[in-house]
Structure formats: C-alpha cells, structure tokens
Amino acid sequence: MATVISKQSAENLVGIADQFVLQGNVRSVTPFGSGNINDTFLVTLDSATEQHFVLQRINTQVFRQPRLIMQNMRIFSDHVYQRLQYTLLNRRWEVPRVMSTKDAQDYCIDAEGAFWRAISFIPGSQSFDTMPNIGYATEIGYALGMFHNLISDLPPEKLADTLAGFHITPLYLRHYQEVLANTSPQSSAEVNYCLQFVSDRTTSAHILENAKTQGLLPLRLMHGDPKINNVMFDTATQKAVSVIDLDTVKPGLVHYDIGDCLRSGCNPAGEETEQWDTVYFDTDLCQGILQGYLSAAKAFLTENDYAYMYDGIRLIAFELGLRFFSDYLAGNVYFKVKHPEHNLARAIVQFKLTESIESQESQIRNIIQDVK
Ligand code: GN1
Ligand code: MG
Numbered sequence: 001m002a003t004v005i006s007k008q009s010a011e012n013l014v015g016i017a018d019q020f021v022l023q024g025n026v027r028s029v030t031p032f033g034s035g036n037i038n039d040t041f042l043v044t045l046d047s048a049t050e051q052h053f054v055l056q057r058i059n060t061q062v063f064r065q066p067r068l069i070m071q072n073m074r075i076f077s078d079h080v081y082q083r084l085q086y087t088l089l090n091r092r093w094e095v096p097r098v099m100s101t102k103d104a105q106d107y108c109i110d111a112e113g114a115f116w117r118a119i120s121f122i123p124g125s126q127s128f129d130t131m132p133n134i135g136y137a138t139e140i141g142y143a144l145g146m147f148h149n150l151i152s153d154l155p156p157e158k159l160a161d162t163l164a165g166f167h168i169t170p171l172y173l174r175h176y177q178e179v180l181a182n183t184s185p186q187s188s189a190e191v192n193y194c195l196q197f198v199s200d201r202t203t204s205a206h207i208l209e210n211a212k213t214q215g216l217l218p219l220r221l222m223h224g225d226p227k228i229n230n231v232m233f234d235t236a237t238q239k240a241v242s243v244i245d246l247d248t249v250k251p252g253l254v255h256y257d258i259g260d261c262l263r264s265g266c267n268p269a270g271e272e273t274e275q276w277d278t279v280y281f282d283t284d285l286c287q288g289i290l291q292g293y294l295s296a297a298k299a300f301l302t303e304n305d306y307a308y309m310y311d312g313i314r315l316i317a318f319e320l321g322l323r324f325f326s327d328y329l330a331g332n333v334y335f336k337v338k339h340p341e342h343n344l345a346r347a348i349v350q351f352k353l354t355e356s357i358e359s360q361e362s363q364i365r366n367i368i369q370d371v372k
Pocket of ligand 1: 034035036037038062163224225227245248271320
C-alpha cells in the first residue's frame with residue numbers, strides 16, 4: 001500500500017529524521033521515490049551544508065537482518081572511496097554515504113521496533129523510471145559498468161548475503177509451485193496467460209545457476225537491483241553520477257545485474273504500464289546500454305560472460321514476472337501494491353517483455369557480438 005502519513009506519524013517522522021541530524025533542523029519529511037519494498041522519505045533541512053538526505057524504514061519482513069545491510073554498505077563504500085582515490089576519473093562519480101545518528105550508530109530503532117537508516121542525497125541529481133531518450137542509454141550502461149569495475153577487486157566473501165535466494169530463478173520457480181499448490185486463483189484471461197507462460201518456460205529457468213555450478217560463471221559482487229531508476233543523473237550535465245539503493249550489494253552473478261539493467265532500461269513503456277500491447281524490448285536502447293557498460297567493464301569480463309549475456313537478459317525479465325505473479329497468487333505479501341491486481345498487471349508487463357526479448361534473440365546476440 002502507498003505510505004499514508006497521519007499527523008501523528010508525520011511528527012514521529014520528524015523525530016526519527018532528527019536522530020540523523022548533526023547540524024541544522026528538519027524542515028520537512030516527504031515520501032520519496034517508487035520503491036516496492038522499503039519506505040523512503042526525503043528529508044529537507046534548513047542547513048546550508050547539507051540540504052537533503054534520504055530516510056528509509058527497512059522492510060524487515062524482506063530483509064531479516066538489516067544490520068548486515070549496514071555492515072555491507074560500510075565495507076562497500078570504504079573500498080570504493082579508496083579505489084576512487086587512486087583512479088583518474090575525468091568525470092563526476094559519487095557514492096551514497098551512510099549517515100550516523102547523534103549517538104554514532106548506522107541506524108535507529110523507533111518505539112514500534114522499526115529499523116531506520118539515513119543515506120546522503122546526491123546533490124543536483126535526478127533519476128528516471130523510463131529512458132528519457134537514447135542519449136541516456138550509454139550513460140546507464142556506463143554507470144553499471146563503473147559500479148562493477150569499482151568492486152571487481154573486492155573479494156565476494158567480504159560481503160554478507162543480505163537476502164538469501166535473491167535472483168536464484170529455480171528457487172523462485174519452486175516457491176511459485178508451492179504457492180500454486182495452495183491456492184485456486186480465480187480464472188481470467190490474464191491469470192491463464194501467466195499460468196501458461198510460466199509452465200512453458202520451467203526448463204530454461206536453471207540456465208544461469210547451472211553455469212554457476214559448473215564453474216562457467218564466477219561468483220562476483222553485484223548490485224542486485226540496478227534498474228533504471230537507481231541510476232542518478234547530474235541535472236546540469238545529464239551524465240550518470242551514481243548508482244543508489246545498495247541493500248542487495250552481495251555475492252552473485254554480474255548477469256543478474258546486466259539482465260536487470262536491460263529489462264528495465266529497454267522497456268520504454270515502463271514496468272507499471274497496463275497497456276500491455278505497448279510493451280516491447282527496444283534493441284537500440286540495448287545496444288546503447290551494452291556499449292556504455294563495456295566501456296567501463298571490459299577489463300574483467302570473460303568469453304563465458306559474453307556467452308551467457310543474452311540468457312541473463314531473458315531470464316531476469318522472466319524471473320521478475322514470475323516473482324510478481326507468485327506474489328499476486330500469494331495475496332500480495334512481498335511487493336507493495338496500490339490495488340489487488342497490481343502484481344498481476346506487473347507480471348504481464350514482464351512476460352510481454354520476455355516474449356519480445358525471445359522474439360529478437362538473434363538480434364540481441366548479434367548486438368552482444370558487435371559491442372564486445
Ligand atoms: C524491488 O524496492 P525496489 O523497487 O528497490 C525488488 C527488485 C525488483 C524491483 C522491481 C529486494 O526493488 O528485485 O526488481 O522491486 N527488490 C527486492 O521494481 O526484492
Ligand atoms: Mg531496491
């Protein structure tokens with residue numbers, strides 16, 4: 001459900017935000033962004049030095065050990081700050097900073113036991129839910145490549161697993177089958193389409209996990225959620241300047257990230273549309289994103305990484321559709337929804353996108369060959 005703030009809780013919000021303020025006063029706290037899991041607010045201060053920061057209530061039903069997230073974020077940012085000191089970059093690049101409370105903690109717990117943390121807001125930046133124009137595509141790709149590049153020498157085992165099973169498609173498939181066994185969804189054209197869609201694709205769900213088990217794809221650190229609106233753009237230069245939302249930075253495959261970046265960046269209709277006929281995968285945007293990605297990531301990619309890139313793109317679109325559909329069947333317990341059919345509608349968008357990816361397989365494989 002959308003966050004509803006009563007007068008009472010608005011006052012509480014100011015009190016919670018104030019825990020993270022070392023200089024100045026809180027002027028306002030307003031709902032921010034379009035996250036599906038955590039509750040996010042923009043805090044505005046009357047301070048001259050730092051005008052805004054981002055306050056978040058972590059959904060502890062999803063992230064069971066939120067302290068591990070904060071620990072990962074510290075290790076991640078210490079490493080990246082150090083790398084940036086020794087990297088000659090001729091452009092702006094920022095890393096979101098964890099803010100401390102008045103008593104020097106990474107988080108605070110409110111009277112109801114909720115877990116709150118604060119992250120710096122990248123000044124003069126904005127994000128987009130869909131690609132404003134093709135010029136942004138290479139920038140989105142560059143941002144993900146830069147992100148991967150900066151952690152490519154941080155050993156994966158240094159970071160904890162903050163969300164077990166995240167992006168392991170066969171586990172989502174198993175969960176779906178369990179949910180399905182315990183529900184009898186009301187039959188409709190939309191539900192039947194989704195049921196059939198998944199049942200036609202159960203055998204291809206294992207492709208990345210099999211490649212990982214066979215040692216063809218190495219375990220690396222990943223972002224976990226590099227969708228288009230997690231890339232921040234400088235409002236003046238229109239260049240990508242940061243990748244935000246670091247809760248799922250943890251060991252995984254870069255293919256999950258490449259897939260997530262492309263399934264969100266190359267879907268001009270956006271993941272919230274209900275005009276399902278307008279959903280398609282734009283191969284020009286795909287070419288731009290991959291070109292930008294490789295301009296920063298080429299150094300650490302192997303032949304096998306390229307060989308499985310198409311599969312990653314197809315699989316992550318399918319996987320997200322499967323996750324939305326399972327959540328619809330389970331009664332909307334994971335993703336926030338605005339109405340009961342919301343997750344069903346979101347699933348159809350991802351399945352239509354998967355269909356479009358599948359129908360352009362040879363073009364997408366050619367693009368990968370061309371840009372590498
Ligand atoms: C969730 O909460 P948000 O919007 O940052 C989800 C991602 C999905 C995304 C789809 C931890 O991210 O995996 O791709 O929704 N995050 C988690 O918009 O499940
Ligand atoms: Mg996220």
